[in-house]
Amino acid sequence: MTQDHDTAAAATIALERYRDRFEDLMGEVAGCFPRRETRRTFREMTEGLLMELQDVNCWTVAEEVGHPGPHRLQHLLSRASWDDRAVLDQAAAWAVQWLDDGEGVLIADETGDEKSSTDAVGAGHQYSGSLGGIGLCQVAVHLSFASNVGHTVIDRALYLPRDWAGDEERRELTGVPEDLLFATKPQLAAALLTKAVADGIRATVFAADEVYGSREVRRTCRALGLGYAIAVRSNHKVTTPGGAGTVLALGVAGSMLAAVPAQAAPMSDKAIAHQMIKNPAQFAAFNNIVSRESGWNHTATNASSGAYGLVQALPASKMASAGSDWKTNPATQIKWGLDYMNSRYGSPVGAWNFWQTHHWY
Incomplete structure (x- = not known):
């Protein structure tokens, strides 16, 4: 019993x-x-x-x-009036704050949705892995966030084939926005990646299959400071900058997996905190507070109160007790924040319990 x-x-x-x-x-x-x-x-x-x-x-x-x-x-x-784009963005940000362990991975893949006619926007006879070949379907490129905690889809973009993009009459009849033009799947993935990083979603690596093994996607990853693991054709040549990293080639279903670090990307503020706070429950509580106080921006400043940094110290100069580099070093701010939470509330969990009731700590 x-x-x-x-x-x-x-x-x-x-x-x-x-x-x-x-x-x-x-x-x-x-x-x-x-x-x-x-x-x-x-x-x-x-x-x-x-x-x-x-x-x-x-x-x-x-x-x-x-x-x-x-x-x-x-x-x-x-027909109802509501902002589906805002819902997706806010739900994605909410989910990532629970899943982010400092070692997140962004993953692009496409999914086909079988259709009975070509009346649906973007529907046509095209390849879909979910259908097991070529079929009448819509195809969308999805971007997911994955970590050791779990994974979730955070964005999507409809693939509009060339015949659809160039058919003005069909576009007008189905209400396709004028700014929705033809873009390849790699171009869609690159745009999704760029938006995710601009929205504050942090990851260390981007992963995808050979559909996304284009130079444009790799350049986007390097520009965003992301390492990448992308499958490419077996005869594809990858050039790496001298000393920036090595190419790891693995035979995978007739293709090559090229893992090329863009450069030694700096560790994110959250990853630093994750290394400093070993207890999962305490890290989760610390993450909950910092996500809401500063969005993990170590230069965040409250225009009204002057509170500063990851933990929004007030006055900001209090963090000098943890190190003279408190203005620019997230590790110093994290150390001060942990000391403050431990001394005032007993632990980050105690501070988070107080925060949930008062919305400050």
Whole structure:
């Protein structure tokens, strides 16, 4: 009976943790919906999509969440006013803050969605790995964030084939935006990578299959300070700068995996903290506070109060007790922040518990 009780207790704790995080996520994206009714429908649809349904569509989701029909969900997707781009960006940032252990990897891949006609935007006879060959489908390039903690999709871009991009009549009939032009899958991946880094999502390496083994993607990685592991054709030649790194060639299904560090990329502030804080629970609490206080920007300054750095010390000069380089060295700021949390709250976990109640510490 003891084992059964332990199992039940663990399941209860997991369910409570899931509910807490779901509520946290819904709070993060609430501002993207101008109407309460739209926000509630989005919440219900999200709950339905997280259920284990054999078929996922507006009819099955509506039935599971207690709607009399699919009309509210269909209205949400086709006519309701809300900012889906903002929802995606904020949900991605929220997810990454839980998954980021300082050694994150960005991964690009495409997925085909089978269609019955070419009426859907971008649909055509094209290759899709999920279909096992060429079929009538839409194809989208996805960017995922992965770490030792877990993984999630953080962005996507629809692949618009050349025949679609150049067909003005079909574009007008289906409402394709004027600024959506033809771009290759590597170009889409490079754009997604650039946006992710600009949005503050930090990773150490980019990984992809041979579809994305173009020079443009590799140049983008180097410009963003990312190492990369990209599969390329077996006859593809890779040139590396002298001394910048070596090429690791591995036979993988007839192709070559080229792992080329762009350069010795500096360790992220979060990775430094992860090395300094060995206890996972304490690091998670420290991460929660710093993510909200400064977004892991060691030069962040509060224009109103003058609070500064990763832990938003006030006055900022207090951090000088940890080192004279406190203005520029994230490790010094982390050391001071840890000392402060330990002395005032007993630990970062104690500080995080206080922060959740008062939204400061």
